[in-house]
Amino acid sequence: MGIIKTALITGITGQDGAYLAEFLLKKGYIVHGIKRRASLFNTDRIDHLYQDPHVENRNLILHYGDLTDSMNLTRIIQEVQPDEIYNLAAMSHVKVSFDTPEYTANADGIGTLRILEAVRLLGLSQKTRIYQASTSELYGLVQAVPQSETTPFYPRSPYAVAKLYGYWITVNYREAYDMFACNGILFNHESPLRGETFVTRKITRAVSKIGMTMQDCLYLGNLDARRDWGHAKDYIKAMWLILQQEKPEDYVIATGITTTVRDFVKMAFNEMGIEVAFSGEGVDEIGTVVRCSNPEYQVAVGTVVVRVDPRYFRPTEVELLIGDPTKSKTKLGWEPQYDLAALVKDMMANDIKLVKKDKYLKDGGYQTLNYFE
Ligand code: NDP
Ligand code: GDR
Numbered sequence: 047m048g049i050i051k052t053a054l055i056t057g058i059t060g061q062d063g064a065y066l067a068e069f070l071l072k073k074g075y076i077v078h079g080i081k082r083r084a085s086l087f088n089t090d091r092i093d094h095l096y097q098d099p100h101v102e103n104r105n106l107i108l109h110y111g112d113l114t115d116s117m118n119l120t121r122i123i124q125e126v127q128p129d130e131i132y133n134l135a136a137m138s139h140v141k142v143s144f145d146t147p148e149y150t151a152n153a154d155g156i157g158t159l160r161i162l163e164a165v166r167l168l169g170l171s172q173k174t175r176i177y178q179a180s181t182s183e184l185y186g187l188v189q190a191v192p193q194s195e196t197t198p199f200y201p202r203s204p205y206a207v208a209k210l211y212g213y214w215i216t217v218n219y220r221e222a223y224d225m226f227a228c229n230g231i232l233f234n235h236e237s238p239l240r241g242e243t244f245v246t247r248k249i250t251r252a253v254s255k256i257g258m259t260m261q262d263c264l265y266l267g268n269l270d271a272r273r274d275w276g277h278a279k280d281y282i283k284a285m286w287l288i289l290q291q292e293k294p295e296d297y298v299i300a301t302g303i304t305t306t307v308r309d310f311v312k313m314a315f316n317e318m319g320i321e322v323a324f325s326g327e328g329v330d331e332i333g334t335v336v337r338c339s340n341p342e343y344q345v346a347v348g349t350v351v352v353r354v355d356p357r358y359f360r361p362t363e364v365e366l367l368i369g370d371p372t373k374s375k376t377k378l379g380w381e382p383q384y385d386l387a388a389l390v391k392d393m394m395a396n397d398i399k400l401v402k403k404d405k406y407l408k409d410g411g412y413q414t415l416n417y418f419e
Contacts, residue, residue: 054128057135064091080111113157143205158212180229192370233300237278238396257343267358277384300369317394
């Protein structure tokens with residue numbers, strides 16, 4: 047039997063943290079995760095992995111913590127003595143970062159420093175490998191496409207500026223202290239576990255509700271924005287591969303294909319047999335049902351199901367992201383299993399199931415939760 051490795055995941059309750067924890071447990075790791083204290087349980091995404099704390103030899107252990115608390119992080123890292131740290135915790139919503147810029151800088155920027163410095167001070171620089179969740183948002187205002195490891199950065203939000211610090215402090219600790227610290231520059235990746243206020247999940251939830259007459263209209267911001275969307279299940283494998291290499295390096299993880307928000311909406315409706323056509327411009331653009339081929343999901347032809355609401359516009363927008371995954375494909379041997387069509391199918395199948403459950407409850411006279419951003 048090989049040596050059992052120990053990993054520490056910050057942000058284990060998030061989309062990527064949940065998939066990564068499951069992946070590492072399957073590989074035989076002992077997984078420690080940091081979760082924030084919340085007034086409600088916030089472990090939905092990892093409940094299937096949860097182990098009763100009274101059982102001996104657990105391989106999933108959760109610790110309360112926060113990226114803004116150095117002492118807490120240092121103590122946890124000292125206790126866990128991890129072979130690998132995956133720093134996934136962050137205030138990860140670009141639009142919200144304009145409302146909470148200082149907090150975002152603290153958690154996403156200085157939080158990364160806290161992890162690196164704790165590892166250094168604890169004398170773990172040569173033992174602990176660190177993965178930093180960097181982002182395609184670093185590219186921001188388009189300098190060149192497709193974006194690769196050598197494309198210049200031009201961040202366009204407090205989130206991206208904070209992550210820029212996280213990126214460079216990771217590079218600096220690698221160079222200054224010979225640490226195995228790497229950035230994965232991941233382009234957008236989605237899944238049925240995606241947070242409900244990111245655009246893809248907002249779309250798949252709303253489209254499922256519209257198809258089942260639980261919602262009338264989906265309000266969106268910039269329909270022209272183009273993103274390189276992949277599946278989170280594929281992307282967490284790349285995180286692991288990055289830490290298994292001989293040398294610490296930074297990698298772009300992307301599909302190399304870009305799609306507009308508008309086209310994502312059309313693809314989601316298509317999964318329900320509903321064809322939507324867009325007309326008008328700017329804030330007056332609308333999406334209208336032009337065909338409905340699935341008898342199960344009937345929305346009258348001519349119904350307006352998508353409208354633009356400027357409240358979702360960002361003060362500075364990232365219009366186009368398209369990644370060049372050449373390095374990760376050649377050096378890591380990373381190959382995504384999902385294309386965009388398969389991603390949309392997976393997300394829609396999941397949300398249709400959830401909305402069916404909700405509808406069943408509603409039809410039975412029970413109250414259902416119905417907040418949407
Ligand atoms: P999520 O928003 O789903 O998860 C973020 C996680 O961070 C949650 O577990 C959250 O806890 C936790 N968290 C937030 N703030 C703090 C804090 N101050 N201290 C401790 N934990 C905190 O993000 P994703 O899983 O989608 O993304 C993972 C990482 O990858 C993030 O750093 C994100 O910025 C980055 N990234 C994501 C991409 C994507 O497309 N998904 C692309 C590129 C980078 P809680 O559950 O309590 O909210
Ligand atoms: P992004 O993801 O900002 O790329 O950050 P998001 O899904 O929020 O936005 C993608 C694009 O869609 C446009 N958009 C809308 N976005 C939201 N959330 N809601 C809307 O109603 C809406 N309408 C249009 C946005 O303007 C944008 O152009 C995600 C996060 O996971 C980050 O943490 C990560 O670093 C990057 O992806 C890569």
